[in-house]
Amino acid sequence: MASPTPTAPAQKITTESLRGSLGFLLRVAQLRSFGHFFAVMGDEEVRPGEVTVLDLIRENPGIRQGMVSKTLKIKRAQMSKMIREMEREGLVARSVPEDDRRAIELRLTKEGEAMIAAITARFPEIERRTQAALTPAEGAELRRLLIKLNGLDKTKGEDSDDPDDER
């Protein structure tokens, strides 16, 4: 043996196995998209999760906290903290419906509306950067595949093969 120790040259490494892992590819892609989010939103003091929450409430005024949690795959405990903070900041209003006094309905305040409007205005730029390496057709196809992968294309509710489901 010419080389006594099997040491990689530190420049060229192989990632064969990694490329085969959908989980790894998804994780990296997600980290990149978050990076683009912060690059574009840098000055605004918001996080990706908060934005999706605000946007979902905007689209569904009066939606229940638990439904937001389920839709966005955010744990209820975390949602509880997040909403409390947003209420403190004056972005969302919470109200208890009279027909079910356990639940909490969420609506945006004026400030919340303004905030999410300002933010969504920058969405296209984030999307553009995120899929910059792809052709428009590839970007569209990627979306379609992810929607299908996530079971978001079904009109029916229960997919139930979802391992992240809280049972």
Next chain:
Amino acid sequence: MASPTPTAPAQKITTESLRGSLGFLLRVAQLRSFGHFFAVMGDEEVRPGEVTVLDLIRENPGIRQGMVSKTLKIKRAQMSKMIREMEREGLVARSVPEDDRRAIELRLTKEGEAMIAAITARFPEIERRTQAALTPAEGAELRRLLIKLNGLDKTKGEDSDDPDDER
């Protein structure tokens, strides 16, 4: 006004805006894939990150800690903890090369080899579950698109439009 408060019926909500967000779609997909990972690996005491680290070291014996960190997009601080723990568990061996005494080269121990072998044996099942909703052709296309999106198809090193880059 017939309906005094614009309250959503709590069953049917719309997620129009969310579906348009690649970041959200990626996040949900990634959560699902992690869910499948734990469902299949349930009995083994390993996390997705640890598995990718072990697998990368197996493929590149003697790889430096920093290179693992960069390749897997794991922060160096976190990598430091992770490797220390793995060394304690007897899975990896660390050695300081004589030509650069700052660096640390990583190799798998016998136990590490056995561990990652047992784990990778279950990879196909995880992959199968993760892309169960897609046809084989769609799964392959999704991989291809993610690899391209992540810039992993380029042989050259620097992409540099990567916002997650530690500068």
Next chain:
DNA sequence: TTTATTTTGTCTACTAGGAAACAAATAACA
């Protein structure tokens, strides 16, 4: 050589998120 700059890994907070126990309200059931 001496001095600055960069690289590499570690350490010390700090934050986001998760698990599990909990309380209150509702629903299901005898």
Next chain:
DNA sequence: TGTTATTTGTTTCCTAGTAGACAAAATAAA
């Protein structure tokens, strides 16, 4: 009706991951 089970949100504790300062070694510059 009373009793049990489920749903809904909250609280507390814990872990994974991040940011930033740090030390040591290597490199570049004087």
